[in-house]
Amino acid sequence: MSQETKPEVPANLSQLKKSINRAANWRERLDTVEELGQWKSRETIELLRYCMAGDAVFKIRKAAFRKLRDLGEDVSEPERSNDEPIKGTAKTLLRIKKSLPKDHSYEDFREKVKKMRIDLYDTYEGEKGEEFDQWLKESWNSIVLK
Incomplete structure (x- = not known):
């Protein structure tokens, strides 16, 4: 100790x-x-x-x-998972994008994600670090509304 x-x-x-x-x-x-x-x-x-x-x-x-x-505990180093930190993230982002007007901006989308799902926003911000904004923007761009 x-x-x-x-x-x-x-x-x-x-x-x-x-x-x-x-x-x-x-x-x-x-x-x-x-x-x-x-x-x-x-x-x-x-x-x-x-x-x-x-x-x-x-x-x-x-x-x-x-x-x-x-602290002297016998522990194995955790491995980084390739799984989504929060299950169903893609569906959640799709629902949020659908809830916005057709001509919304990325900033509108980002703020609505933050407002509606702060847990999701915060988890991915922590997980992605400096790449978070780029990841969220790419996610927004990849969502094609029908």
Whole structure:
């Protein structure tokens, strides 16, 4: 255990549990993983394992892995999945595009995705990083309305 690691349970554990489940805020989840990694307790290790196994954003799974490894846990590095982080994304984007006027702009589409499905928007923003806007624009362009 490093000097920075504390053997107790953090006083704000219930808040950290809420933050780790905030689907619409990958940055908050990443910050939570960083904070959990400062504590070596059964509860914090369980939460980090939960993140490593199931978070939709790969960088969060990877950060949880690093924190668990730093805490001395025997864990295998997560692999990047080729699956969609959120099932049915293409259908969701199609429905959103259909709901807009025919002459809408990409910016209109992006804002409506953000407004209607912040969880989807945030997850893909976290997963795609700097390529997010290009990915969303390509997705918008590829949707052909009949």
